[in-house]
Amino acid sequence: MNGFSSESVNVIEEMKKRREQIQASKAAKEATQAPTRLPKGFPRFIAGTPMPITRVAPKVKPNEPCPCGSGRKFKKCCWRKQP
Numbered sequence: 001m002n003g004f005s006s007e008s009v010n011v012i013e014e015m016k017k018r019r020e021q022i023q024a025s026k027a028a029k030e031a032t033q034a035p036t037r038l039p040k041g042f043p044r045f046i047a048g049t050p051m052p053i054t055r056v057a058p059k060v061k062p063n064e065p066c067p068c069g070s071g072r073k074f075k076k077c078c079w080r081k082q083p
């Protein structure tokens, strides 16, 4: 039992080289395919800054007129429609 012969070591080295080559070509492909810049008109808020969260439901007291403009009191209109 000699463990690895010099020949099998060479084979392993060869495989390593090939794998490195494949990975290098893969990386190069991805680098060329991936867009480095965002397309024109791409909204900036998607690109990093979080979107401003606008609450759909305003804070209205139940006895105040409904913000939807129905003229009814909030509690009798959209109060229950809220999620």
Ligand SMILES: [Zn+2]
Binding pocket: 066, 067, 068, 069, 070, 074, 077, 078, 079
């Ligand atoms: Zn309403």
